[in-house]
Amino acid sequence: GAVVSQHPSWVICKSGTSVKIECRSLDFQATTMFWYRQFPKQSLMLMATSNEGSKATYEQGVEKDKFLINHASLTLSTLTVTSAHPEDSSFYICSAHRQGVQPQHFGDGTRLSIL
Amino acid sequence: DAKTTQPTSMDCAEGRAANLPCNHSTISGNEYVYWYRQIHSQGPQYIIHGLKNNETNEMASLIITEDRKSSTLILPHATLRDTAVYYCIVRANTGTASKLTFGTGTRLQVTL
Numbered sequence: 060g061a062v063v064s065q066h067p068s069w070v071i072c073k074s075g076t077s078v079k080i081e082c083r084s085l086d087f088q089a090t091t092m093f094w095y096r097q098f099p100k101q102s103l104m105l106m107a108t109s110n111e112g113s114k115a116t117y118e119q120g121v122e123k124d125k126f127l128i129n130h131a132s133l134t135l136s137t138l139t140v141t142s143a144h145p146e147d148s149s150f151y152i153c154s155a156h157r158q159g160v161q162p163q164h165f166g167d168g169t170r171l172s173i174l
Numbered sequence: 175d176a177k178t179t180q181p182t183s184m185d186c187a188e189g190r191a192a193n194l195p196c197n198h199s200t201i202s203g204n205e206y207v208y209w210y211r212q213i214h215s216q217g218p219q220y221i222i223h224g225l226k227n228n229e230t231n232e233m234a235s236l237i238i239t240e241d242r243k244s245s246t247l248i249l250p251h252a253t254l255r256d257t258a259v260y261y262c263i264v265r266a267n268t269g270t271a272s273k274l275t276f277g278t279g280t281r282l283q284v285t286l
Contacts, residue, residue, distance in 0.1 A: 065217070093273060102261075103218070103276040152217045154274075160267045162208060163274060165217035 062086050063155045065166025073174055074145060080138045080169045082153030088133035089155035093163065094126070097150040109136055143173045178262045183281040186256075192249040194280050196262030199243040205266045207238060208274070209247045211258040211282075218261065218276075221247065252284045 062085040070078055082092055091110050095103040107128050109115040115128040125147075127139040136155075140147055150170050154163040179197040186192040198207065206225050210218040222229055222236045224245075229236045235248040249256055261279040265272055 063217075095276075102278055103212075105273050105275070108273060150215075154217075160206060160223070162220045162223055164220055165210075168215070168217045170215075 061155075061157070061164040063153065063164045063166040065153055065169055067169055068167065069170040069172070071172045071174065072143065075142055078140045078143055078171060080140075080151055080153070080171075082136045082138070082155065082166050084134045084155040084164070087155070087157050089136075090133065090158055091156045092130055092136040093154045093156070094128060094136075094138050095152045095154070097152060097168075103152060106138075140171065143171070145173045147171065148173045178264060178277055180260070180262055180277065180280045182278065183283065185283050185285060186249075186252045188253055188284055188286055189251055192252040192256065192282060192284070194247040194249075194260050194262075194282065195244065196246070197244045198262070198264045201242050201264050202266065205264045207236065207242075207245050208263045208265055209234070209236065210261045210263065210274075211256075212261070212279070213255075213258045221260075252282075254284050254286070256282065257284045258282060 064083045066081045094106045096106050097103045105118050106121045107115045107117045109128045109130040111130050111133050117123045130136040150168050152168040154165045156163045206223050208223040209221040212218045221233050224236045238245045259279040259281050263274050
């Protein structure tokens, strides 16, 4: 089946630092990648949609200057949480989509803890 | 995308079939039904999807009613490893990627 790799799995850092999370589709080319955030005991919330070579589309309420998304190739998208603060602590999950009716496939998530 | 309604939680004995219902009464003609599950602290795992015909794969079966207003995911022989939150999502497929909107899902607990 389709494999999506997300790195790192978890990260702990000090308040004010920036954190980059990578999402790679290992065995298929993803025309679109999605970034989600999940707080404890809640469902996944879509943050942004990114297409290779173009600017990401952010959901309402998500700060584009704080959550920088780069989708440089058909197999790699990155999410950078800039100047992270404790309230940004969450479980961040990416997904990759090939085309059409094909399902999205998800990475295993990155648990981010900001001290 | 159409909204879905699922029971909050269900229990199932190991080895028995788990039948997870989903209501999507406002589904449109071009919307597919997708099922994912999320095991604790992992990303969602794709299970199965369908439009109007019943579907089966190595993981599960998907039964969609004739009017398409509801569906049932069937895990034929549940194991402890099937304990997870199961999400039913309807999504239009227009040739380009469209987002998935996750509801609260059904928390399935498989017990000995």
